Amino acid sequence: MATHRFDPNFTDNVINSMGPKTSPRLRQLMTGLIKHVHDFARENELTVDEWMAGVKLLNWAGQMSDDKRNEGQLVCDVIGLESLVDEITFTLADEAKDAPTATAILGPFFRADTPYRENGADIVVTKPKDGEMAFMHGRVMDFETKTPLVGATVEVWQASTNGLYEQQDENQVEFNLRGKFKTDADGRYYFYCLRPTPYPVPDDGPAGRMLQLMDRHPFRPAHIHIIATHDGYRPLTTQIFDRKDKYLDNDSVFAVKDSLVVDFVERKDDPQAGLELNYDVKLVADAK
Amino acid sequence: MATHRFDPNFTDNVINSMGPKTSPRLRQLMTGLIKHVHDFARENELTVDEWMAGVKLLNWAGQMSDDKRNEGQLVCDVIGLESLVDEITFTLADEAKDAPTATAILGPFFRADTPYRENGADIVVTKPKDGEMAFMHGRVMDFETKTPLVGATVEVWQASTNGLYEQQDENQVEFNLRGKFKTDADGRYYFYCLRPTPYPVPDDGPAGRMLQLMDRHPFRPAHIHIIATHDGYRPLTTQIFDRKDKYLDNDSVFAVKDSLVVDFVERKDDPQAGLELNYDVKLVADAK
Missing domain, CATH: 2.60.130.10 (Aromatic compound dioxygenase)
Known part of the structure; x- marks a missing residue:
């Protein structure tokens, strides 16, 4: 049950988009990940600018990573x-x-x-x-x-x-x-x-x-x-x-x-x- | 209250490591992010190999991104x-x-x-x-x-x-x-x-x-x-x-x-x- 004022069906729609050939373990992990990521965004009313700052940070981590350094891991x-x-x-x-x-x-x-x-x-x-x-x-x-x-x-x-x-x-x-x-x-x-x-x-x-x-x-x-x-x-x-x-x-x-x-x-x-x-x-x- | 069998203090320890100069909004976002990421890992018993697969995927997204493509955003x-x-x-x-x-x-x-x-x-x-x-x-x-x-x-x-x-x-x-x-x-x-x-x-x-x-x-x-x-x-x-x-x-x-x-x-x-x-x-x- 949604206890927030945003689209109450949105998260289920994203989860239910997974097709029948998804492996059971991946379905479990993606379901949990999508729920937690969406709840995090709604509970904290994450804005577009804040989200984009996070995207830039994660892209930066990938760009710094090579066979001698794993910045995504360090994050x-x-x-x-x-x-x-x-x-x-x-x-x-x-x-x-x-x-x-x-x-x-x-x-x-x-x-x-x-x-x-x-x-x-x-x-x-x-x-x-x-x-x-x-x-x-x-x-x-x-x-x-x-x-x-x-x-x-x-x-x-x-x-x-x-x-x-x-x-x-x-x-x-x-x-x-x-x-x-x-x-x-x-x-x-x-x-x-x-x-x-x-x-x-x-x-x-x-x-x-x-x-x-x-x-x-x-x-x-x-x-x-x-x-x-x-x-x-x-x-x-x-x-x-x-x-x-x-x-x-x-x-x-x-x-x-x-x-x-x-x-x-x-x-x-x-x-x-x-x-x-x-x-x-x-x-x-x-x-x- | 922890309802799992892992270290019950771990998440609070990570959250409480934030120092007093953290901005209030960043403290709120990082607290929520750390809670949800840790809950996701515990609820789904995420393994080291599964987590590392995710790290590799995010690093790959950063490495593909440049001024014409934002793969982190697409993820x-x-x-x-x-x-x-x-x-x-x-x-x-x-x-x-x-x-x-x-x-x-x-x-x-x-x-x-x-x-x-x-x-x-x-x-x-x-x-x-x-x-x-x-x-x-x-x-x-x-x-x-x-x-x-x-x-x-x-x-x-x-x-x-x-x-x-x-x-x-x-x-x-x-x-x-x-x-x-x-x-x-x-x-x-x-x-x-x-x-x-x-x-x-x-x-x-x-x-x-x-x-x-x-x-x-x-x-x-x-x-x-x-x-x-x-x-x-x-x-x-x-x-x-x-x-x-x-x-x-x-x-x-x-x-x-x-x-x-x-x-x-x-x-x-x-x-x-x-x-x-x-x-x-x-x-x-x-x-x-």
């Missing part, structure tokens, strides 16, 4: 949508089980072509002057049995201390601060990286404009991205956050979860790193 | 959003008065740099072989007093019989099938044009992909776009539709209103046109 991130669909997706996947390692968003700086490195390698190929070196290590294991998983892939990526990922920064060599590692016979992975530092999401485009209009800062708390995979297990995408970071409670893209907060501790007698981080990854076996 | 049009914000905007403007000439959407093919032509001119500069010529004429008048308005501007544009506007078609000369006219001392405008024909909206981009997925046709009923302006009056943007068109009841962008349907009638003794259309435009004076 969603600053209103929490990627974190929300991440929660939904993994809630659905996990409902039959206890919670394994919590998940977090992929973010726009993942690269599909990251190479493997040997365990013990240093991913900090281009060294920033102000970086703190850390030795990160841990095991990949089966969530239920705690059995170590041999030959699992752990992929990591992080920004440098200037807040830039390598594909954003011509002064970093390609694949700097990222790598894939295979767990050894004990299920272990280990490598040298930077203690992560907070950085602003790119704010020279529509996402930055939205943050500015909403009087919000663009910073993300310091974090390392992780994807872990093993045959027969569900892939895990997550981020881990430094407990000492000042943006932990107000991440500009809303990705922090308590269980993903980690502690860097002092490491002694290693000339390569003064800090250490132990982080075990638990994977859930595919449904039989 | 909104096929889910009725432009027609809805048009209704909202003019409902708000008209609530103190009886309804003047109904409005309709601008559409993506308006050009801001359309030149003036003399009354009596023929806007069909590039003649299609299968076009039916029409003489369109009428008066611009004050909605309340019915006084003719002298020196009002009537701007029109239409597609050719191949379904293309001049900026889409290298075989049409620039500004073909569009022009601006000034009303004469009796408030009259008149010119020669084509009887409009139905055409599909461009379906080689994301809007076309959406229509295909929703099992919908891309056709718009035959129409002529009109913008009428005069100092001291509210500008009017509208479209008029040919009553004989077979797509009148299922316009792909939902712009048809009953009061905008017109009749082309036979015109005798004019070697330039066998059809005639009389259409008066009523403008509402600005609030004093």
Whole structure:
């Protein structure tokens, strides 16, 4: 029942224009999307000028996007949508089980072509002057049995201390601060990286404009991205956050979860790193 | 109160991240947008893959858009959003008065740099072989007093019989099938044009992909776009539709209103046109 003073049949007309060959899931999603978009417009009495400002912003996002940057994704991130669909997706996947390692968003700086490195390698190929070196290590294991998983892939990526990922920064060599590692016979992975530092999401485009209009800062708390995979297990995408970071409670893209907060501790007698981080990854076996 | 099984504080956290310097209207719009987008995602359990498909579609829309094409606008049009914000905007403007000439959407093919032509001119500069010529004429008048308005501007544009506007078609000369006219001392405008024909909206981009997925046709009923302006009056943007068109009841962008349907009638003794259309435009004076 319409409780507004606009054409009461309009939204149903648009929804009912879908033909019989529409897939059931697409029909569900488009029905929900059309209802919410129309309700949003009516409830807030959205004007033509305001709508057109939104269209321009979304077109701008597409125009800034290429294989190294996904601004449409970032626009969603600053209103929490990627974190929300991440929660939904993994809630659905996990409902039959206890919670394994919590998940977090992929973010726009993942690269599909990251190479493997040997365990013990240093991913900090281009060294920033102000970086703190850390030795990160841990095991990949089966969530239920705690059995170590041999030959699992752990992929990591992080920004440098200037807040830039390598594909954003011509002064970093390609694949700097990222790598894939295979767990050894004990299920272990280990490598040298930077203690992560907070950085602003790119704010020279529509996402930055939205943050500015909403009087919000663009910073993300310091974090390392992780994807872990093993045959027969569900892939895990997550981020881990430094407990000492000042943006932990107000991440500009809303990705922090308590269980993903980690502690860097002092490491002694290693000339390569003064800090250490132990982080075990638990994977859930595919449904039989 | 949350009636779902996801983080019950998430949406409020995102909304409450807006700082104190956010403008009140932007705060209202972003609050409504974030609520509806999050509710849409939760109610339909939107997955990461589905969301990413949407991001790719929106980025694609931006990448296709330039000064001659606005694909983001067309994506909104096929889910009725432009027609809805048009209704909202003019409902708000008209609530103190009886309804003047109904409005309709601008559409993506308006050009801001359309030149003036003399009354009596023929806007069909590039003649299609299968076009039916029409003489369109009428008066611009004050909605309340019915006084003719002298020196009002009537701007029109239409597609050719191949379904293309001049900026889409290298075989049409620039500004073909569009022009601006000034009303004469009796408030009259008149010119020669084509009887409009139905055409599909461009379906080689994301809007076309959406229509295909929703099992919908891309056709718009035959129409002529009109913008009428005069100092001291509210500008009017509208479209008029040919009553004989077979797509009148299922316009792909939902712009048809009953009061905008017109009749082309036979015109005798004019070697330039066998059809005639009389259409008066009523403008509402600005609030004093």
